[in-house]
Amino acid sequence: MAENSIYILGISAYYHDSAAALLKDGVILAAAQEERFSRQKHDSSFPAKALAYVLKEAGITLPQVSAVAFYEKPLLKFERLLETYHALAPQSCLSFMTSMPVWIKEKLFMRSMLEKSLKNFLPPGKSAILPPFCFPEHHLSHAASAFYPSPFDQAAILTVDGVGEWATTSIAHGQGNKITCLREIHFPHSLGLLYSAFTAYCGFKVNSGEYKLMGLAPYGHGKGAAVFERKIRDELIDIRADGSYVLNMRYFNYATGLRMYNLKAWQRLFSVPPRPPESAEIDPAYMDMALAIQKVTEDVVLRLSQSAAELSGSANLCLAGGVALNCVANGKILRSGRFRHIWIQPAAGDAGGALGAALACRHIAGEAPRIPESGDAMRGTYLGPDFSNEEIIITCRRAGAVYRLISDEDSLCRTAADLLNDGQVLGWFQGRMEYGPRALGGRSILGDARNPEMQKRLNLKIKMREGFRPFAPSVLEEDRDFYFELEGEYSPYMLLTAPVAAAVRQPYPEDYEQWNMWQRLYFPRSSIPAVTHVDYSARIQTVNRQINPRYWKLLQTFKELHGCSLIVNTSFNLRGEPIVCTPEDAYRCFMRTEMDYLIMGDCLLAKADQPPWREDENWRSQYVLD
Amino acid sequence: MQSLSDLWKFLRVRKKYWMLPLLVFLLVFGGLLIFTSGSAIAPFIYTIF
Structure with missing residues (x-):
């Protein structure tokens, strides 16, 4: 039976954070940043791997796509560059000479560049033709990414x-x-x-x-x-x-x-x-x-x-x-x-422009009507690849990893909750990967927020990043007001900061303002010190039962067994590395750091049980510091 | 050719004809510099300029 669905592909590329997104009849089917596949942070190249993924997720080929939307107007950008250089000459000469070769060689011919890259996705033969292009303005793409899924x-x-x-x-x-x-x-x-x-x-x-x-x-x-x-x-x-x-x-x-x-x-x-x-x-x-x-x-x-x-x-x-x-x-x-x-919009940066461009193409150029969804249309921003237990087990076997399969979800969550309560740091690799810069329980590293040593340990031993940087909590949506002054609002994408509630705060000493950064950082400011910043603020993720049932269940189990409705949630990566995408990425990251346990799908891996990790010590040089 | 046609349409819509000589200059000379670097015709370009 012939399918009459309308697919629109969105692309952002050639500046920073390239990405691809795919709509089916206005529904966001899949979206992902290229960096997650290429393993190059902020990869700006044509998102070939992300594009291959979104097409595979939809089970279609490029000729079935009705339109391709690019997230900005390259010629308008070129006009801005030329006018700026002209207005500010001669000081602008150096910048002019640096940028013009790239524009004359490539960016001025963006349509041709896109066509050339997209042709690699056409089936062999002369009959297949590329879909038509659409170029919404950069800020219109952002606006569309913010309004249409809202x-x-x-x-x-x-x-x-x-x-x-x-x-x-x-x-x-x-x-x-x-x-x-x-x-x-x-x-x-x-x-x-x-x-x-x-x-x-x-x-x-x-x-x-x-x-x-x-x-x-x-x-x-x-x-x-x-x-x-x-x-x-x-x-x-x-x-x-x-x-x-x-x-x-x-x-x-x-x-x-x-x-x-x-x-x-x-x-x-x-x-x-x-x-x-x-x-x-x-x-x-x-x-x-x-x-x-x-x-x-x-x-x-x-x-x-x-x-x-x-x-x-x-x-x-x-x-x-x-x-x-x-x-x-x-x-x-x-x-x-x-x-x-x-x-x-959880992918508020340029990666989100891919989704915005596709939505603008559908609703503005295509004049398709829009029916807002309750909650929102982002599906928790879990729009990236998913891996089955079978795929995870194959990865574990290939790596010689020792794992235990816990097929019962209640047992899995109980085990994870007990590990967290024991002060263990847990890699949590579940379901579809997040679209946007935040890990929201799909590709996360978790810890107990009540542990006063947790922030230091996560920063220095696990993430290998600057010690001053704060961590964010994931909290049961129902219990958010107990811990935070969120004014009744939800923060599903970790994009709102709110003060920690007075009930869980511990008062500062009088001379606190005079203390240096490290003294202030390690002063226990609340009963959840690992996620309370030095000014009593926290960057919150409220977890919804319908949107991410397994993550919600983990939090609920942690609350039932250990009396706390929140945990530390940080992205599953090292400093300078993109967030992990595949089980291979996750196992590699797990073995490179002092993370204690890893739960991928239904598989539990303990660091102590794993065979020694042998790798060239220069792996750190792969990642340019961010 | 599609890109050049787009460029012309863009100049018309935005009424930025003043950019045309600059664009021609950039495309011709920039193109020569970029596409002939390391090529067999490079020596002839140098003798012209």
Whole structure:
């Protein structure tokens, strides 16, 4: 019987975080980032492996796809580059000469590049032709990824990121299947790039270390941060009442050069040199700087959200774009009370553009009607590959791994809960892989949040990353208000930060503000210290019984047996490595670290039982530090 | 050819005709520099310029 379903393929690629997503009659069938398959963090190449996966998941071939949507308009981006270089010549010459060869050779012919890559997916023979292309704008892709999967019939949409074609910030209104752009801020004025400039100045990697800067901010002291904040507001950014802003381009180099900031001007302004990347200690000045830019960012985002509410007249808000991954700012919007409900696209960065482009192609270009789903249409963002017990067992046998099969789910969850309660660190590999940067119980490393040593152990022995970085809790949705002040809202994608409830806090000593970073970090701030940041905040994942039944059952069992409804949940990877995708990736990561146990599907693996792991010691050099 | 046609349509829609000479220059000379590097015709290009 001939199938009449309409498949739309979304692609993001050639900048950072390439991905593929596939819709079937508007339902999101599959989506995944290329980095998970290629094992190259933030892989920007054509997402051939992710594309092969989404087609396999749907059981179709490329000729059955009705349209291919690319997440931005390359020619509009080229126009922005040329106009910027023209306007800022001769300072822009170096950047011009660096970027033009790539554009002339490849990016200007994006359609041809895409056709060439996609032709590899056509069956042999001359009859197969490629589907038609659709190129929605970058911010429209973000807006579509935020609005269409949301549970709202109509909503304000706020998208903020580094830059797409021209837009860096946009406010839109979504209603039914339409998205209307209401206001935009254009390059070079960009909140995302301002935040990235501080990320670079504080010694972290642009497009990857922004969340480290956010995690560093709570270590800043009020007084020091206030000085930096004043300077930022006086010199770097002019913020208007409606949230629009203008950057003082005298302080920035990204439009003309190969560096984010103007080194001399910043040193003169802040009287602090840039922090060398990967330096072991972090001077308190950088913590103050992180706090200052975080506060400025929150102020702009709050004002923008107020404008979005006024311009759209809506009580619902959808968020996307890289800045929407700033869960502290998102939490501030939630607590501002301006919106009844907030929904944030879990793949808010450029990877999510693949999904947004496909949705924009369906609903805007294709004019397909949209019926919002209760909850949302993301299926918990578990949109990646799944592996059966048989496949997991084959992997274990091939690796010579020792495993125990626990087919009864209750027994499996009881065993896992007991291990967690004993202070063991557990790899948790279950079901479909998450789409987006957060691990949400599909590819996670778990620990007991009550254990005061857990944060240190996870950071230094398991994840091999900076000791200051906080961890996030997964909590039973039903018990979220006992532990956190979430204002009754849900946070299924770990994109909202909220204060830990007063009932579980432990008061600070009086001289706490004077303590150094490590003293503050290791002070037991609450009965769940591993997930309570130094400012009593937590980045929360609320776990829903219907969306992820096995993960919910684990939490419920942990609560029943050991009296706690939450656990630490961090992504299943090492520093600089993409989150694991396959059982092979998971076993390799398990054996490379001091993780104690691994549960893959129904298989339990104990580290102590495993044969010695033999590997070239240089494996760490595979992963560029993030 | 499809890409060049797209480029022309883009210039028309956006009314950015001022970019045309710059684009022609970039495509011709940039293309020459990129595609002839290491090729057999490279010596002839050098003698022209």
